[in-house]
Amino acid sequence: MSWRSALERAVGAFREASAHLDRAEDVIAARSASLPAPDASAAELRDLCFRLASAAAYTAPGWLTQVLSEVDPDTPHRRDVPVGPLYVRVGTARPLPDAHFPALVPLLGQGHLVIDGDATDPVVAGLLQSVLLRVLASVPRVRISLVDGVTLGQAFTACAPLVAAGIVSRTATDHIGLDTILSEAEEHVRDAQVAAEGAAELPYRLIVIAGLPPQLGTGTRTRIAALAHAGPRYRVHLVLAGWRDRSEHDRVPAVDHATHLRLAAEHPLEEIAAPLVLDPAPPARLTRAVYGRLAETVRRESTLDVETLLPGERWWASSVDGLSTVVGRDERGPVTLSFDDATPHWLIGGRTGGGKTVFLLDVLYGLAARYGPRELALYLLDFKEGVSFTEFTPSDHDPTWIPQVRAVGVESDREYGVAVLAELRREMSRRATAMKRAGVTRLSELRKRRPDLETPRVLAVIDEFHVLFQGNDRLARQAVAHLEELARKGRSYGVHLILASQTISGVEALYDKKDSIFGQFPLRVALPGAKGVLDVLNNSAETITLGSAVVNHSGGVAGADRLIRFPDATAGAEILAGLRRELWERREAGNAPPVIFAGYAEQHLDDDPLYPSLGTGGRRPLALVGRSVDVGLSTVSFPLDPVPGRHIAILGPSAVGADILEAVVRSLSRQHAPGHARFLLVPLVAAADEAADAAVAELTAAGHDHTVVTAAALKETVAGLLAEADPDRPTHLVLFGGDSAAPVLENAGLADLRAVLKQGPARGVHVLGWWRGLRRFIDDLGGSQHREDVACLVALNLPGTDLGGFIGDIGLDWRPRTNRALAIDRHEGTVRLCVPFVAPGRLDEETL
Numbered sequence: 001m002s003w004r005s006a007l008e009r010a011v012g013a014f015r016e017a018s019a020h021l022d023r024a025e026d027v028i029a030a031r032s033a034s035l036p037a038p039d040a041s042a043a044e045l046r047d048l049c050f051r052l053a054s055a056a057a058y059t060a061p062g063w064l065t066q067v068l069s070e071v072d073p074d075t076p077h078r079r080d081v082p083v084g085p086l087y088v089r090v091g092t093a094r095p096l097p098d099a100h101f102p103a104l105v106p107l108l109g110q111g112h113l114v115i116d117g118d119a120t121d122p123v124v125a126g127l128l129q130s131v132l133l134r135v136l137a138s139v140p141r142v143r144i145s146l147v148d149g150v151t152l153g154q155a156f157t158a159c160a161p162l163v164a165a166g167i168v169s170r171t172a173t174d175h176i177g178l179d180t181i182l183s184e185a186e187e188h189v190r191d192a193q194v195a196a197e198g199a200a201e202l203p204y205r206l207i208v209i210a211g212l213p214p215q216l217g218t219g220t221r222t223r224i225a226a227l228a229h230a231g232p233r234y235r236v237h238l239v240l241a242g243w244r245d246r247s248e249h250d251r252v253p254a255v256d257h258a259t260h261l262r263l264a265a266e267h268p269l270e271e272i273a274a275p276l277v278l279d280p281a282p283p284a285r286l287t288r289a290v291y292g293r294l295a296e297t298v299r300r301e302s303t304l305d306v307e308t309l310l311p312g313e314r315w316w317a318s319s320v321d322g323l324s325t326v327v328g329r330d331e332r333g334p335v336t337l338s339f340d341d342a343t344p345h346w347l348i349g350g351r352t353g354g355g356k357t358v359f360l361l362d363v364l365y366g367l368a369a370r371y372g373p374r375e376l377a378l379y380l381l382d383f384k385e386g387v388s389f390t391e392f393t394p395s396d397h398d399p400t401w402i403p404q405v406r407a408v409g410v411e412s413d414r415e416y417g418v419a420v421l422a423e424l425r426r427e428m429s430r431r432a433t434a435m436k437r438a439g440v441t442r443l444s445e446l447r448k449r450r451p452d453l454e455t456p457r458v459l460a461v462i463d464e465f466h467v468l469f470q471g472n473d474r475l476a477r478q479a480v481a482h483l484e485e486l487a488r489k490g491r492s493y494g495v496h497l498i499l500a501s502q503t504i505s506g507v508e509a510l511y512d513k514k515d516s517i518f519g520q521f522p523l524r525v526a527l528p529g530a531k532g533v534l535d536v537l538n539n540s541a542e543t544i545t546l547g548s549a550v551v552n553h554s555g556g557v558a559g560a561d562r563l564i565r566f567p568d569a570t571a572g573a574e575i576l577a578g579l580r581r582e583l584w585e586r587r588e589a590g591n592a593p594p595v596i597f598a599g600y601a602e603q604h605l606d607d608d609p610l611y612p613s614l615g616t617g618g619r620r621p622l623a624l625v626g627r628s629v630d631v632g633l634s635t636v637s638f639p640l641d642p643v644p645g646r647h648i649a650i651l652g653p654s655a656v657g658a659d660i661l662e663a664v665v666r667s668l669s670r671q672h673a674p675g676h677a678r679f680l681l682v683p684l685v686a687a688a689d690e691a692a693d694a695a696v697a698e699l700t701a702a703g704h705d706h707t708v709v710t711a712a713a714l715k716e717t718v719a720g721l722l723a724e725a726d727p728d729r730p731t732h733l734v735l736f737g738g739d740s741a742a743p744v745l746e747n748a749g750l751a752d753l754r755a756v757l758k759q760g761p762a763r764g765v766h767v768l769g770w771w772r773g774l775r776r777f778i779d780d781l782g783g784s785q786h787r788e789d790v791a792c793l794v795a796l797n798l799p800g801t802d803l804g805g806f807i808g809d810i811g812l813d814w815r816p817r818t819n820r821a822l823a824i825d826r827h828e829g830t831v832r833l834c835v836p837f838v839a840p841g842r843l844d845e846e847t848l
């Protein structure tokens, strides 16, 4: 609000208040002037009552003073906040049986109502319900807290629709609930004391206590009295029933600014010297109608549309000083959160179904609409089953993508997560080097000095990040090391993280550090059911509902919370599809679609980016076996050159072994001109027949010199291999089931095979085989001391310890799993986790 409108509003409030004062003075003057003398006639008293009733209707208009049993349930509730203090009717004063006027008490903006009886007395329960209805129907956005320590919440059962709509919190029925409410109110007062806004900007807060919970200490009663003393100035008010001395020695403290209602007294309100009939509970029909409408209005007004998060103009923002986006709204309006020096990384928590994915989508679309690809690069990683981030990638029905997204991992392996973190670290190093060369110390300076360098802010989102640390193994240690480095240095290099999880309390690996890595995550977002995201003493996320979040900029400490609501991005699917297309159409030429790593997906040779580019004439033909689990999903291949050991052994009983061998043959087929290489295909086991047939078909179609060698002819073929070899015309001996070769080769044939393994590559002969068992393979080699004879290995479902023992790496961390293989090149010293090439549909049949 501008200072001018604030001033105008204050002047208006002042005028209205002084008008109230004038009116009140008139009423008092009229009343004292016309107070009946002891012998005054009943007619005069009736006239006075009439005038007091008119004054009351004027002072407390509409819902505040009407007789509720006479109000039409369709009467609308008030939509604008009334200016000036509020009086509420509590009953009817009856100086004569036929003369009466409404009895009002000052409440909001003024003081409190204190009643000695509690809600176990139906008269008090009825009165409380009537006061509550009057206030709720008259004052929009009033914050109400309910306490009923005497009838287990029964006094407020009519409020259920309001609780469901989040207008009032669930009734507290014990001293713990009461303590929480008092703490919130005290915090409200403390915040208000230091807030820049005047108290008139604050929402009203009304605490209605239907009766104090049993075993309430004097401490709590003192707190209530203190709140009553300080509250009205900051718009905190109480309706306090059951406030009476317990005994002569156990007295309740005095409550300042209070109007006291003493039920048993001759004149229950001492300000009105007349008998008083308290208002009964409002008709249930009326309460239902009003509360139902209120709940509906709040729901409608608080339903946020994802469009409200998007800027009017796309890609206008610069990320030099950070990234900011609107994530939702609170009672003061839109809430913007940032990635900058103060809050470089965010930690988000929430139970399954608590809205984490939706919140992340809100953030990502908000950022993608504001910052173009030169300002922002996104890496999105999800470890759980689901489709969280796939909507940013092209699909069959929507070929568009979000141009800022570099890589998306869905149902990712931990190795993929570590690869992404490693890539981000490399990016930090590149930036550090560029900054040194440019002689600057800040990324913003680098961007100014070297506009030619692309240095967008990088945001990596890791959903269910705790999975990275499951296992407490080598991988977990790598993840911790990467994360620590990124968390500590990221802000200096424009690299930011969002870690999201159901809980962070289980991630001990990150707590074990001297200073917890989470200290680098000052911005916390707690969604419903979040555990460990806020400080242990901060329980504000415990009661929030779906669609809301507690945002805390101070590492989750109590007192620094902001309750926001955020829209359901999935409900705005059409808007977001439109936005995606719009951003996609704006992309620059050369903007590549994101690399997608879907953990569950098969990899096919035909879809490999390298495969179509393979041609004849290369110096070292590449045998393609799969795609690496790294950020770019690079192709895993073994170069087949004349160096000893350049043979390939695929090891493990999984039928995927045959598919890999087929991919090897097909990829080599592309790199030889017909007649320039020889393929000898040996189908030895039924499990490989399909793959062997497909390989034969491929070689036939390509016009290659190839022969299908039967088991019976294998011995003779192997015996002649070296003699017939021609280094300029390579020979590939392809064993589809190498484990079945030994019986047909017999000792002499095995000796020939071993000679081929030793001397073959130099003469252009390479053995490519699938052995279903490691033992058999080692025997065929002539013992593990000959393991160097086959330098290229693809391990499938072999126990990690057996494999580690064979390759001489006892620390090898290999846990066989479906759709994964370990590609080992002993010459290059690489061990790469990969998704092997399979025949389409293979995984439907494959189980480990």
Ligand SMILES: Nc1ncnc2c1ncn2[C@@H]1O[C@H](COP(=O)(O)OP(=O)(O)OP(=O)(O)O)[C@@H](O)[C@H]1O
Pocket (backbone or CB within 6 Å): 350, 351, 352, 353, 354, 355, 356, 357, 358, 359, 386, 546, 547, 548, 566, 567, 568, 569, 570, 571
């Ligand atoms: N702001 C919101 N308003 C209304 N509904 C919401 C909101 N946010 C989420 N929801 C609804 O809650 C459900 C769960 O949301 P979401 O998928 O984001 O949860 P999650 O925490 O990611 O769960 P999981 O971890 O199981 O994937 C969805 O059906 C979604 O429509």
